[in-house]
Amino acid sequence: xxxxxxxxxxxxxxxxxxxxxxxxxxxxxxxxxxxxxxxxxxxxxxxxxxxxxxxxxxxxxxxxxxxxxxxxxxxxxxxxxxxxxxxxxxxxxxxxxxxxxxxxxxxxxxxxxxxxxxxxxxxxxxxxxxxxxxxxxxxxxxxxxxxxxxxxxxxxxxxxxxxxxxxxxxxxxxxxxxxxxxxxxxxxxxxxxxxxxxxxxxxxxxxxxxxxxxxxxxxxxxxxxxxxxxxxxxxxxxxxxxxxxxxxxxxxxxxxxxxxxxxxxxxxxxxxxxxxxxxxxx
Amino acid sequence: xxxxxxxxxxxxxxxxxxxxxxxxxxxxxxxxxxxxxxxxxxxxxxxxxxxxxxxxxxxxxxxxxxxxxxxxxxxxxxxxxxxxxxxxxxxxxxxxxxxxxxxxxxxxxxxxxxxxxxxxxxxxxxxxxxxxxxxxxxxxxxxxxxxxxxxxxxxxxxxxxxxxxxxxxxxxxxxxxxxxxxxxxxxxxxxxxxxxxxxxxxxxxxxxxxxxxxxxxxxxxxxxxxxxxxxxxxxxxxxxxxxxxxxxxxxxxxxxxxxxxxxxxxxxxxxxxxxxx
Numbered sequence: 001x002x003x004x005x006x007x008x009x010x011x012x013x014x015x016x017x018x019x020x021x022x023x024x025x026x027x028x029x030x031x032x033x034x035x036x037x038x039x040x041x042x043x044x045x046x047x048x049x050x051x052x053x054x055x056x057x058x059x060x061x062x063x064x065x066x067x068x069x070x071x072x073x074x075x076x077x078x079x080x081x082x083x084x085x086x087x088x089x090x091x092x093x094x095x096x097x098x099x100x101x102x103x104x105x106x107x108x109x110x111x112x113x114x115x116x117x118x119x120x121x122x123x124x125x126x127x128x129x130x131x132x133x134x135x136x137x138x139x140x141x142x143x144x145x146x147x148x149x150x151x152x153x154x155x156x157x158x159x160x161x162x163x164x165x166x167x168x169x170x171x172x173x174x175x176x177x178x179x180x181x182x183x184x185x186x187x188x189x190x191x192x193x194x195x196x197x198x199x200x201x202x203x204x205x206x207x208x209x210x211x212x213x214x215x216x217x218x219x220x221x222x223x224x225x226x227x228x229x230x231x232x233x234x235x236x237x238x239x240x241x242x243x244x245x246x247x248x249x250x251x252x253x254x255x256x257x258x259x260x261x262x263x264x265x266x267x268x269x270x271x272x273x274x275x276x277x278x279x280x281x282x
Numbered sequence: 283x284x285x286x287x288x289x290x291x292x293x294x295x296x297x298x299x300x301x302x303x304x305x306x307x308x309x310x311x312x313x314x315x316x317x318x319x320x321x322x323x324x325x326x327x328x329x330x331x332x333x334x335x336x337x338x339x340x341x342x343x344x345x346x347x348x349x350x351x352x353x354x355x356x357x358x359x360x361x362x363x364x365x366x367x368x369x370x371x372x373x374x375x376x377x378x379x380x381x382x383x384x385x386x387x388x389x390x391x392x393x394x395x396x397x398x399x400x401x402x403x404x405x406x407x408x409x410x411x412x413x414x415x416x417x418x419x420x421x422x423x424x425x426x427x428x429x430x431x432x433x434x435x436x437x438x439x440x441x442x443x444x445x446x447x448x449x450x451x452x453x454x455x456x457x458x459x460x461x462x463x464x465x466x467x468x469x470x471x472x473x474x475x476x477x478x479x480x481x482x483x484x485x486x487x488x489x490x491x492x493x494x495x496x497x498x499x500x501x502x503x504x505x506x507x508x509x510x511x512x513x514x515x516x517x518x519x520x521x522x523x524x525x526x527x528x529x530x531x532x533x534x535x536x537x538x539x540x541x542x543x544x545x546x547x548x549x550x551x552x553x554x555x556x557x558x559x
Contacts, residue, residue, distance in 0.1 A: 097358070169400035171356055173414040173468065174390035183416075187404050 036259060040252035048253055053219050053235070056244050063254050065221045069136070069230035070261070072223060073215055074205050076140025081147025081204075082197055086186075088148070089155020089193075094181055096160075105156075112149035119145045120210035128214060136229035139215025143204040150203060154196020158189040191272050198269035202262045208233035232258045302373065304329040304506040305350060305392075305476055310364035312345045312354055319345045321530040322364070327476070329369075332498060332507040334521035334538065336514055338553070342530040343510045347478050350508065351392035352378060352385040368392065368476070390418070392476040393469035397484045399461030401453035401468075408432050408449040410464055414472040431471055438504075439467035440497050459490025463497065470505070477501065479509040483516065495520050514554055518542050526550045 047062050054061030088104065095101045123142035128134055162185050170180040186193075211217070217234040218227070232254050239251035305327040312320035320342040327333045335343040348354040349362050367375035368391065378388045393414075401410050411432045416422050423431070432449070436442040441463040445456065453464055462482060469477060479498065483491040498520045501507055511517050517524050518538060525535040526547075534547045545551045 163400075165396060165398060165400045166402060168353065168356070169396065169402070169465070170413075172351060172353055172389055172394035172396075173417065174386050174472075175417050176386055179417060184402060188402070190404075 033259070036252060036256045039249070040254075040256035043246075043249040043253040044256060048250075048257075052221050053250075056242075056247070059246070061250070063230075063232065063235050063250065063257070065218065066230040066232045066235040066254065067257065068223060069215070069218065070205060070232045070258075072136050072225065072229060073139045073143060073211065073231050074201060076137060076225065077143035077147055077204050078197075078201060080141060080144030081151055081200065084144075085148045085151025085197075085200070086155050086193060088152040090159060090181060090186060092152065092156040093159035094185075108149040108152050111145070112153070115209075116142075116146055116207055117209035117212075120212060120214055123210065124213045133226070134214060134216035134228040136215055136225040136227065139211045139229065139231065140225075142210035142214045143207055146204050146207060146210065147200045150200035151193075151197055154200070155189070155193050158192030158196060159185055161192065162188045194272050195269040198265050198272070202265040202269075205262055205265070206233055206258060208237055212237075232261075302329050302369070303327070303375075304369050305508075306367050306375070307346075307349070308365040308367065310346070310349060310366060311362070312342070312349050313361045313363075314357065315359040319530050320349065323527075323532045325525055325532055325535060327506050327508055328523070329475075329506050330502055330504070331522040332502050332509060332520055334517035334524045335508065335510045335527060336512075336517050336524060336553075337527035337533075339512070341527040343527050344480050346527070347394075347480055347508060347510050350378075350476070350478055351394055352388050353394065355385065386417075390414070390472060391474050392478060393472070393474040394478040395462070395465050395469050395480065395482050397481045399458060399465050399485070401456070401461050401464055403452065403454045405453060406450050407445050407453050407456070407464065410453045411435050411467050411471050413468055418472055432467075435467040435471035436464075438470060438501070439463045440493065440500070441467055457490070459486050459493060462486060462490065462494060466494070466497065466501075470501070474505075476506045476508070479507065481510055481512060484512065491516075514542070526553060528553070 045062075047060050048064075049062060049067065050064050051060065051062040052065045053063065088108065092101050092105055092108075119142050123138050123145070127138035127141055166184055166188060167180055170184040171177070175184065211231050211234050215231050215234065216228040217238060218230040222229055236251045236254040236258065239247040239254065242248070303326045307323050307325050310320060310323045310325075311318065323346060325333075325346075335346065337343050345354060350366055352362075354360050354362055362379060364379075365377045366379060368378050368388070369375045376383065402413060405413065408429075412422075412428050415428060415431065422428065433442060433446075436445060441460060444460060445464075448455070453461065456464060462485075466477075466479075466482070482498075483494050486494065495516060498507060498509060502522070509517075509520065521538045523535060524538045524541045526533045526541065526545075526549075528549055534541065534545060534550045536546065541550065542554055545554060
């Protein structure tokens, strides 16, 4: 009986420790959110979403151009990163054992490990210097290069979860190999791939370093892809290092909006995943 | 092996005229790299007959089956030697491994159902059955025609009454036995002349097994059926002819009642009386 009593005590202790650990794991996020709301909510009016930055000393102003700029740059990044990443992931999953697949997987991991500022420099050298102009395209390309390995890996993992028996069943029905890959395998893995893609989008939406000398930032309204464009992380950076109190408040508000965008994307990705397991199981 | 080939050929001469050979193998060898898993098999599968292939695990019976619709070659390092002759609509046999014959075209004519049910999880019941039509040579028929073919295939697979109100629902919501009959419906929807079944009831409960067996028995009216099974009682119940394989070789093939009551080979007798395997 004594052993059982001791086991109960140890069990209760360990359970408590895991609860505490779980609580601590969520604390930073809650803390950041709380702090952002407290600091940023004041500057966050309708004006923030509708107007462009005003000069120092002038009240009001917002980050409408930066919000739209972030959407434009992330849109360009997705247009590059998603098709290439999904295609590469499909290739890796379908040609698992080959030498080329091994090489591509390795290089993709290396690309994933590169500091994002290096990709910024690369994009600057390739897309800014030759044209003598910072541009939304250059920023989008830099972010797209960050997305590619993320999407590649997510796609490959999701496809490898598709049972080989489905592929066999399609082949046995007379599906050509490419059609099996696209209409059966890729389609079955799609919810997982969408989740991976949204995570990648959320990740690059918050990137600052690759945009510093590609998209560059812009105090004025611009949606042209060949012109310098504003982006939330850049705007936050510029405002945060400035000496003006009202700009600091705006930076907090910008951070709050950026986090909200990322959260919305994360929640949507969770929802997509849930839909997959909700209807699919038997 | 020549002895077996002779036996099989001899029975060819005496069999009733309505059961023409639909499919036969000549000196068929199958390999995975250096592993020789099917050795010099000469076997005939008659039209509108069920042929069962029995034998212990690893004897090569599934591999032999997968050679018949060229699924064997989808595995890296897999190789095939010898011939597999499939009779066309006019009865002329053609080697499915001849240069110029497309594996995809062969698989459209030789349907296959696997050990575990493999419904496509993203497709509805109806679209699962219609999946083969999508890649048919003429392209997808009009919707109304597809509906008719789907209903017909489900009826032939003895599944229509159970799923007619759930055609738009996901196929993964069906029970295991229903899923397996759905896979049979999917395989026969395109009206292939041959249907291969690779241990189709291995993952099913006894009641579902019985339904699938009854279905196999019915399907012989329209198809050449080849069934690989672990279960000798099943072979005895559903098949007209039974082939016994051991270590990659075809030991004996005979009408099912003959093979189970008076086997010609001592190894067959040892196997069916349960002394090994």
